[in-house]
Every structure is written in C-alpha cells, then in structure tokens.
Amino acid sequence: MIIAGVALLAACTLVGVYLGDLLGVALGVKANVGGVGIAMILLIAARVWLVRTGRLTKNVKFGVEFWGGMYIPIVVAMAAQQNVVAAVSGGPIVIIAALGSLAICFAAVALLSRLGGRDAGSPEVAQGGAILGGDFDERPADASAISASRKG
C-alpha cells in the first residue's frame, strides 16, 4: 500500500511537530523546538524497524520517497514566495548584519568540516541523493541489495 508510506510519513511529522510544541512549552519558548528534527528521527527509527522486521515493502518505500523526490520542487516554490523585495531594500544595516554573519558562518563550516577526517560518504548516501534529486529511474538495479547488506 502506497498510502501506508505516506501515512507513516504524516504520522511521524504530526507526532514530531507535536513533541516540538510540547518541548517549546516546557522550555517557555514561543516556538516549536526541533519538531521537524524529532519527526526525522522518528522516521529514521521507523525505517530501521521496518527493515529489521521485513515490513519495508516497495510500496511503503515509494509512498515516502515520492515526497523526498518532491523536496526540490517544493523548495523552488518556497524560494518563489520569499519576501525578496524586503531583503533587497533593507538598507546597509540589514545587508551588513546578514552578509557578515553569513561570511563568518561559512568560515566556521570550513573549520568544522576540517576537524576530523573527510569522507565522501557511503554508496547509500549517494543513492539517497539520487532519490532526493528526483531521479528514481537512475538508481542502479541492485541498490536495494546494497542497502540491505549495509543494514545487516
């Protein structure tokens, strides 16, 4: 059932966002604290469980991965509704504060990514990238075998 995958994704998202709201209330913050991150962790755990119990069918997988593949189009739509006019017309204080913190954060990424070894990532990471890039058909035929053996 494809809907089972979509429903699993929806359930993880709802529970995660709810827990994020609760966490926000507990901390006395007027915001959701890490709701989406919690949802992601729930989905990762659900996937591990499904693989382990042999319940991860092609259809369940497709139901989730379809939305992963829609990620970039959704981000493009998100870009198309930003308040770019406000960003461009903010004046020097806005430009300096924004670009200054941007530059210093990029530098910190460079520093942190040099801490410890660099590795380009596993084949599973690359395969995930192909799905998120929206190219299901370019997956190698034996990809499921690779991920199954890595999970073992």
Added chain:
Amino acid sequence: MWHGLEHVFVEQSLVAAFAVVGALILVSNVAAKKLTNGRVHGSAIAIVLGLALAYVGGVFTGGKKGLADIPALAGIGLMGGAMLRDFAIVATAFEVDVVEARRAGLVGVLALALGTLLPFVVGTLTAVAFGYHDAVSITTIGAGAITYIVGPVTGAALGADSTVMALSIATGVTKAVGVMVGTPLVAKLIGLDNPRSAMAYGGLMGTVSGVAGGLAATDPKLVPYGALTATFHTGIGCLVGPSVLFLTVRAIVG
C-alpha cells in the same frame, strides 16, 4: 479566453503550482546543461530564478509573499509553504545513513552553538555601529541575524518597537536568501561535500529555508543531514534570544 485560463489557475491553485514549478525546473535543467555545461546544478538555477520571480512578484503586487501574491499563482504559497516544506524535509530523513548521522552528532551540536552565537554577535555589533544603544533593540537585531523567526519572537518577548522588528526580520530574510544563493558558490571552498560537513553546515546556517534551498542547489544527497541539525536551530535561538543573550547584552550596555 485569457480570463478563462486565469479562472482555471485560481480554481486549481495547487495543481497549477505543480505545473508552473515543474516547467521552471525543466527550463533550469536545460539551461544548466546547455549554458553551463553541467557545472551549475539545475536546482541552483531554479532556486535563483524562483527568488528573482519572487522579487518581480513583490514589486508587481506590493505584497510580502512574492509570486504567491498573484492570484493565479497562489498555489505556490501552498506548495512552498511551511506545511509541505516540513513534510518533504521529514521525508528526506528516509535516505539518512544512520551510521553517518551518528558519527557527526557531536559536530552538529557544536555547530548549533556556534550558529546561534556567531550571527548574534555580528548582528549586535552592526546594530551598535549604526547607533543603537538600548539592550532591547540591539538584542532584537542580533536575534534577526540568527533567523527571521528568532528575530521577531525575541523582539516581541522584549517589547521592541516595530521599526527595529522590521529591520530584524529583513536581516533574517536577507540571510536566508544569501544562504540559498551563496551555498553552491562556496560549497567547494568550505568542504561541503559529505554528510558530516552538511550537519555542521545545517547547525551553523540555521535558517531552515536557507539550508533547504542551499543544499538542494549544491547536492541533494546532503539535504537530510543538514536539515536534521537546522531544524533545531530556530527553537534554540528562540530559547536563548530573549533570555541568556538579552541578559548578556543588558549587562554589557547597561
């Protein structure tokens, strides 16, 4: 005839958005292949095009939601809104390699701490340089440099005035746009090519829309790792902004 077409677009807003965004991405992919020889990612072009169209839409309608303020394109607002954005971000977690994510956990936490502090310091110093002397305004503008949600949440909690709030939000939005456009340009330079650095990047940049766009434009395989840390960023910012950071600023400026 034109009126009839517009009517269909208004009535089928989300479906119309799928068609429009799909066409935009198709054009961008062709442009990436033909014009840049594949050196620039098609999605990077699509995101920059999206931002450019948002500018045009904003100037044309005078609204705050870019293209989505044009009635025939209102579906873009739903498609790219927080609900579907978060839904798709969670879906990317399905491609996470647990081993990689766990290995980068500590880096992610460190990045979150730095990603809150560094922009705040830059923001507050800028505010002081432009003549702001009261702790509330300085903190609000500094918080805006963290993300465009932390800014107004902090400002509202502290009772900042509306001009300062507007500046704070504009700073956050400019940062988000800068992250989307800048990331693919500097990715090689800062070593952003593996899950580990993507987690550091997500925690440091924070702004979910910026990180979502920046990583999509750079390399889709990095998206879930960056998103995992970035989604904690705004919450942490909202937590420390009106509390620890404000008290620190007040202790310094008196």
